[in-house]
Amino acid sequence: MPTLLNDWCVFCKGRTYFDKSHFLALFKVHSSLPEITKALSYFPQADSLVSRVNEVIQAGTLDDKLYLCPTIESSDFELMQKAKRWLQAQESFCKSLGDDELYKICQRAKLFYGNKDQFDDFDKLDVPSNWVLELVGDKVRDCRLLKTEQEYALFEALYGVAADYYLAWYMGQPLIKLDFDFRSYFEFWRLGGVGYFNEDKFLVFRK
Numbered sequence: 088m089p090t091l092l093n094d095w096c097v098f099c100k101g102r103t104y105f106d107k108s109h110f111l112a113l114f115k116v117h118s119s120l121p122e123i124t125k126a127l128s129y130f131p132q133a134d135s136l137v138s139r140v141n142e143v144i145q146a147g148t149l150d151d152k153l154y155l156c157p158t159i160e161s162s163d164f165e166l167m168q169k170a171k172r173w174l175q176a177q178e179s180f181c182k183s184l185g186d187d188e189l190y191k192i193c194q195r196a197k198l199f200y201g202n203k204d205q206f207d208d209f210d211k212l213d214v215p216s217n218w219v220l221e222l223v224g225d226k227v228r229d230c231r232l233l234k235t236e237q238e239y240a241l242f243e244a245l246y247g248v249a250a251d252y253y254l255a256w257y258m259g260q261p262l263i264k265l266d267f268d269f270r271s272y273f274e275f276w277r278l279g280g281v282g283y284f285n286e287d288k289f290l291v292f293r294k
Contacts, residue, residue, distance in 0.1 A: 099129035107240040111247035132261035169275040176268035196289040215284035230265040
């Protein structure tokens with residue numbers, strides 16, 4: 088019986104074409120280490136890619152959920168330490184690109200731990216966190232090594248694991264020539280961390 092992994096293999100070999108969205112669920116349907124290894128064998132730095140994808144898969148669970156959710160428990164102190172490192176990574180990146188507005192927002196932001204309900208009083212679509220995301224995303228697109236249909240489809244599949252661009256870029260970083268600390272985001276995510284900027288705070292809560 089044909090499987091998504093079969094489709095992926097013939098697509099990577101150039102024998103047929105699929106829209107990249109066809110593979111959105113690739114690593115959710117085929118999440119065992121042998122399947123991950125097979126799927127990534129068509130790319131340079133395959134061993135590093137396999138290690139990162141498997142690391143993320145092992146840090147979460149689907150359990151009747153649409154997307155992977157982290158399962159590792161931690162103290163509030165440990166979560167905030169990871170949030171601080173993630174904030175510093177964003178600050179450093181904005182500074183390196185000369186984006187003074189975003190750099191200053193990151194620099195002055197104070198860590199604030201709360202709960203999800205406290206985020207309902209502002210528009211999450213228009214917050215500095217999304218401005219940083221757009222900035223990083225633009226650079227990632229510019230710095231991807233292959234720029235092939237297969238690479239674009241791979242990043243779509245990586246995004247499909249948890250509907251999370253930063254996590255996808257962490258998994259796919261061996262194919263991105265960009266100096267950005269995506270691991271700091273993974274370490275924050277794996278503890279269940281979610282964070283948003285407002286004018287002067289980096290607001291942190293758990294998924």
